[in-house]
Amino acid sequence: MKLDRELLKGATETIVLAALDRQPLHGYQLVEHLRTQSEGILALGEGTLYPLLYKLEANGLVRGRWEKSAGERRKRVYSLTRKGHRCLAERSAQWEQLVRGVTLILGGKSYA
Amino acid sequence: MKLDRELLKGATETIVLAALDRQPLHGYQLVEHLRTQSEGILALGEGTLYPLLYKLEANGLVRGRWEKSAGERRKRVYSLTRKGHRCLAERSAQWEQLVRGVTLILGGKSYA
């Protein structure tokens, strides 16, 4: 089942911040990471992730550093800033609020 | 705490369908219903709800009927169609998938 494209809106930032909180990752890695860690449920494309990372960096929530080892392609590795960490806490709390609100409406009832 | 306006995107239809599955409601009532039932977490404005109801009706997911009792204002009461019920099942399942995916990334960790 493919998730509705609108459903994830607003939560994307949160999951990116959460992933980067665990370990620094570069963009392409992040795509794979999110896909596998979410068991394929959250499959963000590069066209979503890269612009998002730029925005997060511009807002001071993540910091990107170019890395280049011998025999490797250059890559930009992102890590969470302190501000990003605080933002993650906030967004994480909001996410839980949302889940709570929706759950209250759905009422634990299964519609399947 | 006010929810980020983007966070709810995509879930709005689901909660409206779920509310109407329990009981027919008219638009204004629906605003109140969602707000109180979700303990104030989901506070949709009329500018969100009315156009959404028109869309749902155009798609055959809900049916609206004008009602007018003596000494009452006219109101349009919406109820779920069979198609709407099926759609609710689908969207409800998608919602649970999303929650599962995000939870896997957040990893049960509390960022507060």
Next chain:
DNA sequence: TGGTGATACCTCGTATAACAAAGTATACGC
């Protein structure tokens, strides 16, 4: 009778976010 507030509906413009698609470039195996 006239004013206020709650009810109930309607509509437009705006912001923004996620995506698809296309492009560039490098490393590696064969």
Next chain:
DNA sequence: GCGTATACTTTGTTATACGAGGTATCACCA
């Protein structure tokens, strides 16, 4: 040297939730 996987970038499209404005009716009360 050719294909494939890696890695990053950009653009245009679409959907949606919201704010702010509007109209109208009813109950209440002074």
